Amino acid sequence: MFSLQKLLGREDKFFTLLEASAQEARTSVQALVKLSKAFDQPVVLDEFAHSRRKDKAITTEISEAVYTTFVTALEREDIEDLSNALYKIPKTVEKFTERVLLVPQHVRGIDFSTQINLLEKATDHVCEMVRTLRAGMDLEKIKDLNDKLQYLEGEADRHMLTLYKDLFNGKQQPMQVIVLKDLYELLEKIIDRCRDAGNVIAHIVLKNS
Secondary structure: OOOHHHHHOOOOHHHHHHHHHHHHHHHHHHHHHHHHOOOOOOOOOHHHHHHHHHHHHHHHHHHHHHHHOOOOOOOHHHHHHHHHHHHHHHHHHHHHHHHHHHOHHHOOOOOOHHHHHHHHHHHHHHHHHHHHHHHOOOHHHHHHHHHHHHHHHHHHHHHHHHHHHHHOOOOOOHHHHHHHHHHHHHHHHHHHHHHHHHHHHHHHHHHHO
């Protein structure tokens, strides 16, 4: 197995930054779990905004380091691609939260738990995949984790069909239909962002193994 540590010695700067970025993505989803249990209570965006700002700072640091570091743990383009993919997760979570807090009257009593549970699992897999990069190019493990991510994304797609069916049954008010459709699709997009990050990691490992 190809070992980055053998090649780079103690060079782990980019691994550390990418792991921190993945953790911020996971933190934003964990905050979303808390919010989903209290949509009818006053909530501020601070926790979500803080996570996104922190991840943005990490993304900026990675981008700057890519141009100033002589030897990089991964190819520079791959580092930036993964960094950008990870950043889009908390960014989209914050967008969902902003929309929810604009129209709390339309989400009261709505159950988002299935999609959010899938999101929790997806970000767990993304974090594990990023951590795996530090140890080397373990193609078998990355493939297994990426397959799990693809499965979760497929489950989310199937659940969306159920949500659409319920949404268009004529029982909701038109405004609520518009609001919920937007929110359901944003949650679906967050899962897609996790899938995209997994695909970037799988591509990196496949190319280097």
